Amino acid sequence: MTAAAPVPFVSTAARFEVSVPPPADESTRARAGVLTLPHGTVDTPQFMPVGTNATVKALSPDDVKAAGASIILANTYHLYLRPGHERIERLGGLHRFMDWDRPILTDSGGFQVVSLGDLRVVDEDGVTFRSHLDGSIHRFTPEHATAVQEALGSDVAVAFDQPVYPSSPREVVADATARTHRWAERSLAAHRRSDQAMFGIIQGGLDPALRAESTRFIAQLPFDGICIGGLAGDETPAQRDAALDVAIPLLADDPRPRYLMGLGSPADLLEAVHRGIDLFDSVLPARVARNGQLWVPGGRLNLRNKVHLDDPAAVQDDCPCLLCRRFSRAYLAHLFRARELLAYRLATCHNLTFTLDFMARIRASIRAGTFPADMALLRSRAGRVSGSEVAEASA
């Protein structure tokens, strides 16, 4: 009936146990598990808030914990440029530097190959790029990106890759994907720390054959986890789902955690969990919060809108966050108009709390064995996927 009894994945730096495997009827690939890393355990499916510059923007570490985060992402590229990975290492490593004692995953910096596209040149050995801070010239190779992450001391390092936009021509995607594979092997070969896990990244764009080839290639390497990259760009939800439906079945018997990079709207998280994803990260909830919009069951509120100025209600009645416990919509609307710094903190606390609570609800549903059946309810709580889709009424 069920797939083979799950065998925990164990390495020197990571342990992953699927405690609730997908149902035998294949109604969903969703699963629940526990990822254990040097600085603590992570219940999956789980969302990682992003702290690019060794801080989740606008929040203190206590705020991030209060929101329910058990692991965060930090960025190799940014910390290398400023304040410098060697300085962080001298100061006792990233955890001590930012006073975050739970797990940290560092992105490899590969994403900047795309996001800072004007400033880089890719060759077989690595990427030469200009600093977005001062225009100075720098170079990342798989070996260098790995060394930087070892200096930072994150729980999870990520192999240096070359993401591409899904809309790129097939030969561009094929070329970048093949290079990502060679860089994956080099990243692994360069990796020394036994107290740091390393995840590899699948690319392949939206082409099913390339995505499948990349999945097989990355999966046969001895990584501690599998990232799925290149799906947080300009593709449609249907294209993204299709890419996941190519990759995940090929990993069905793989004991390692699966991490979909860069997705963060509640609706996207739900659909991806359904397709078998264990880990996520995204800037979205924090950025959207800083720009004035708050996620609530069934949709989102734009606190800069006039309608909130006289509203004494909480943003969300049953939310335990700092904002909802103590302040009104009217107050937050005022803070945003006045551009007061507290607005950004309160809004970010809320959106991260909402996101992490949503993940907790998904986990609870999976553990209760009612997950596929709960999809409708969870979808209505997640609300719209994007601005072009109308929010469903909350149940």
Add this chain to the structure above:
RNA sequence: GGGUAGGUUGAGCAGGUGGUGAGCUCCGCUGACUGUAGAUCAGCCGUCUUCGACUGUGGGGGUUCGAUUCCCUCCCUGCCCA
């Protein structure tokens, strides 16, 4: 009372020496944001029947084919002097 500088679309301005003033920045309104060069960006922001049209340069009058511009007069504001 005398002198002087002004009065432009919510605010602040630019421009305009006789030849179509709706241009900018704020404020305001709405939307977007997905491995963070983002507390950011985009659209709108006089009226209407909105791919366009109309109105608008303090009020009134005059000169002129045509006035925001030149002339007269009045009102208002800042500053200086009495």
